[in-house]
Amino acid sequence: GQQLNQSPQSMFIQEGEDVSMNCTSSSIFNTWLWYKQDPGEGPVLLIALYKAGELTSNGRLTAQFGITRKDSFLNISASIPSDVGIYFCAGQERVSGTYKYIFGTGTRLKVLA
Amino acid sequence: SAVISQKPSRDICQRGTSLTIQCQVDSQVTMMFWYRQQPGQSLTLIATANQGSEATYESGFVIDKFPISRPNLTFSTLTVSNMSPEDSSIYLCSVRGEGSGYNEQFFGPGTRLTVL
Numbered sequence: 001g002q003q004l005n006q007s008p009q010s011m012f013i014q015e016g017e018d019v020s021m022n023c024t025s026s027s028i029f030n031t032w033l034w035y036k037q038d039p040g041e042g043p044v045l046l047i048a049l050y051k052a053g054e055l056t057s058n059g060r061l062t063a064q065f066g067i068t069r070k071d072s073f074l075n076i077s078a079s080i081p082s083d084v085g086i087y088f089c090a091g092q093e094r095v096s097g098t099y100k101y102i103f104g105t106g107t108r109l110k111v112l113a
Numbered sequence: 114s115a116v117i118s119q120k121p122s123r124d125i126c127q128r129g130t131s132l133t134i135q136c137q138v139d140s141q142v143t144m145m146f147w148y149r150q151q152p153g154q155s156l157t158l159i160a161t162a163n164q165g166s167e168a169t170y171e172s173g174f175v176i177d178k179f180p181i182s183r184p185n186l187t188f189s190t191l192t193v194s195n196m197s198p199e200d201s202s203i204y205l206c207s208v209r210g211e212g213s214g215y216n217e218q219f220f221g222p223g224t225r226l227t228v229l
Contacts, residue, residue, distance in 0.1 A: 090218070
């Protein structure tokens with residue numbers, strides 16, 4: 001099925017550094033979600049975005065809904081070791097009258113203490 | 114957000130057998146989904162579990178291979194039939210929020226399946 005492109009695919013950063021990742025699509029979406037998945041766990045919803053240009057924060061996390069509605073960005077400030085995991089974006093599309101989420105390819109984050 | 118539990122959390126199965134995965138939600142939800150996450154990959158929607166009617170399958174997934182039940186608004190099962198090693202994946206139950214949270218989607222802890 002269709003997937004969204006996430007960048008970077010993986011990244012190693014030092015503890016305390018800021019992290020930026022993005023998600024791009026060829027389609028326009030009305031809603032963007034960002035998730036974090038720890039090993040052996042299901043994805044946990046971090047942030048939901050509903051309007052183009054919207055900027056929303058959740059603690060050290062800030063996400064933006066791109067003004068073209070084809071992209072979204074997630075920033076993590078002052079990273080800590082527990083930020084390790086895989087981050088997924090998801091865009092909502094309407095297909096045959098129903099709304100479904102398409103998931104990104106994921107960004108694997110590793111934090112070096 | 115809804116609390117979602119899945120059983121079993123993991124299993125190792127023999128080729129040719131079937132496994133039924135259960136998903137229980139702590140509140141009534143309208144929309145429930147089943148996803149597959151192959152090793153190191155993203156999430157792929159298998160089907161939408163419809164209460165009281167047949168599930169709606171995505172392209173590439175068929176009812177004979179992945180029969181789904183949804184007897185009520187808090188419970189669903191996914192069966193992986195006639196398994197092969199290619200079915201080794203994490204299977205995830207997911208639900209939409211209700212009311213103003215309708216656009217939010219939440220996931221269970223997943224069932225990690227290994228087929229030998």
